[in-house]
Amino acid sequence: MSSPGGTEHDTWPLWEVFVRASRGLSHLHAGSLHAPDAELALRNARDLYTRRNEGVSIWVVPSSEITTSDPDEKDAFFESPKGKRYRHASYYTEAEGVKHL
Amino acid sequence: MAKNTPSFALSEQEALARFDEIIAADERIEPSDWMPDAYRKTLIRQISQHAHSEIIGMQPEGNWITRAPSLKRKAILMAKVQDEAGHGLYLYSAAQTLGIGRDQMTEDLISGKAKYSSIFNYHTPTWADIGSIGWLVDGAAICNQVPLCRASYGPYGRAMVRICKEESFHQRQGFEILLHLSRGSKAQHDMAQESVNRWYAPALMMFGPPDAQSPNSAQSMAWKIKRFSNDDLRQRFVDMIVPQSEVLGLTLPDRAIRWNEKRGHFDYGDLDWDEFNEVLKGRGPANSIRLERRKQAHDDGAWVREAAAAYAARENKEAMAS
Ligand SMILES: [Fe+2]
Ligand SMILES: [Fe+2]
Numbered sequence: 001m002s003s004p005g006g007t008e009h010d011t012w013p014l015w016e017v018f019v020r021a022s023r024g025l026s027h028l029h030a031g032s033l034h035a036p037d038a039e040l041a042l043r044n045a046r047d048l049y050t051r052r053n054e055g056v057s058i059w060v061v062p063s064s065e066i067t068t069s070d071p072d073e074k075d076a077f078f079e080s081p082k083g084k085r086y087r088h089a090s091y092y093t094e095a096e097g098v099k100h101l
Numbered sequence: 102m103a104k105n106t107p108s109f110a111l112s113e114q115e116a117l118a119r120f121d122e123i124i125a126a127d128e129r130i131e132p133s134d135w136m137p138d139a140y141r142k143t144l145i146r147q148i149s150q151h152a153h154s155e156i157i158g159m160q161p162e163g164n165w166i167t168r169a170p171s172l173k174r175k176a177i178l179m180a181k182v183q184d185e186a187g188h189g190l191y192l193y194s195a196a197q198t199l200g201i202g203r204d205q206m207t208e209d210l211i212s213g214k215a216k217y218s219s220i221f222n223y224h225t226p227t228w229a230d231i232g233s234i235g236w237l238v239d240g241a242a243i244c245n246q247v248p249l250c251r252a253s254y255g256p257y258g259r260a261m262v263r264i265c266k267e268e269s270f271h272q273r274q275g276f277e278i279l280l281h282l283s284r285g286s287k288a289q290h291d292m293a294q295e296s297v298n299r300w301y302a303p304a305l306m307m308f309g310p311p312d313a314q315s316p317n318s319a320q321s322m323a324w325k326i327k328r329f330s331n332d333d334l335r336q337r338f339v340d341m342i343v344p345q346s347e348v349l350g351l352t353l354p355d356r357a358i359r360w361n362e363k364r365g366h367f368d369y370g371d372l373d374w375d376e377f378n379e380v381l382k383g384r385g386p387a388n389s390i391r392l393e394r395r396k397q398a399h400d401d402g403a404w405v406r407e408a409a410a411a412y413a414a415r416e417n418k419e420a421m422a423s
Contacts, residue, residue, distance in 0.1 A: 037413035
């Protein structure tokens with residue numbers, strides 16, 4: 001497990017920025033930036049990631065607070081859905097041609 | 102962060118095999134993936150140089166903000182220079198995901214250890230230079246950057262997508278500046294022509310040395326960091342700007358330019374690589390000024406960084422106490 005980006009020796013900590021492009025959409029990861037605290041992280045994020053109306057809402061999260069799954073563990077970690085095609089509508093072919101189904 | 106110890110019982114060989122597999126499948130490498138040291142080093146060098154170029158690149162244009170000929174041009178130029186700052190920051194963030202610190206990169210730039218694009222070591226004595234930079238320098242940068250959107254390293258590619266979206270305005274505003282000057286008075290037209298004469302060759306050299314003298318290119322292409330060779334990109338750029346110069350009513354200072362029916366491309370003349378190497382080695386017209394200015398800005402900002410950090414630390418402490 002590791003956090004994305006960032007090293008321990010920088011003057012200011014690293015923050016991950018999430019931007020909601022418009023009402024009704026999720027916040028999406030836009031990138032990261034340095035800031036001394038949450039308030040300035042928000043202001044920097046506005047200047048850096050929304051210079052062209054790219055967002056109506058911003059989240060900032062200290063990068064060090066994010067926990068990621070181990071990429072090398074990928075196969076084992078995401079094993080469960082494999083071979084379970086019946087979780088998808090496309091598995092059920094006999095309804096082919098029946099309307100509104 | 103344990104960067105290069107393949108975790109979860111993958112041997113180094115298995116990890117390399119998986120890395121090669123991802124590259125071959127045209128998928129992306131992400132920060133926490135295992136990667137060969139040389140790949141990481143190449144990326145850190147390339148991305149940080151790229152970031153430094155965006156940051157230093159603010160200077161030759163910033164030079165004209167106070168003297169832009171109208172309020173509209175001033176607002177446009179400020180927006181462009183602000184974009185370049187943004188590009189630098191996106192790229193620094195991308196480089197950081199490879200394990201290098203921001204402070205370290207700044208230090209390497211200021212100490213002269215790190216390189217940035219030589220193009221920014223030329224002066225901008227006339228307003229037309231702002232036009233030439235937008236049209237030729239941003240134009241060349243776009244040619245270079247569009248294929249980088251597909252670079253095999255995920256964070257680099259994503260930064261480039263964002264940057265490319267913003268760059269097209271840069272090139273167009275430069276083209277417009279030159280078009281207006283070219284169609285203006287004789288003095289304005291001459292100013293535009295004189296400026297294009299100065300920027301043409303340095304812009305072509307932005308693509309780097311000819312393929313035969315670019316030993317690292319092959320490896321970068323094998324890793325799918327680079328998708329096209331220096332000469333291919335340069336040719337693409339020449340093919341773009343020749344017809345554009347005709348629209349501008351300006352000429353390019355290269356007598357060898359002519360359409361080559363057989364190749365389906367414009368031929369162009371040899372470039373003076375000795376000059377390029379001189380500028381690269383730090384003996385260009387403005388190398389020392391650029392670094393001096395960057396260092397001064399960094400030093401002048403020291404108290405702001407310290408004050409903000411001290412304020413954040415105090416707030417933190419108070420929050421813990423309450
Ligand atoms: Fe840029
Ligand atoms: Fe630009």
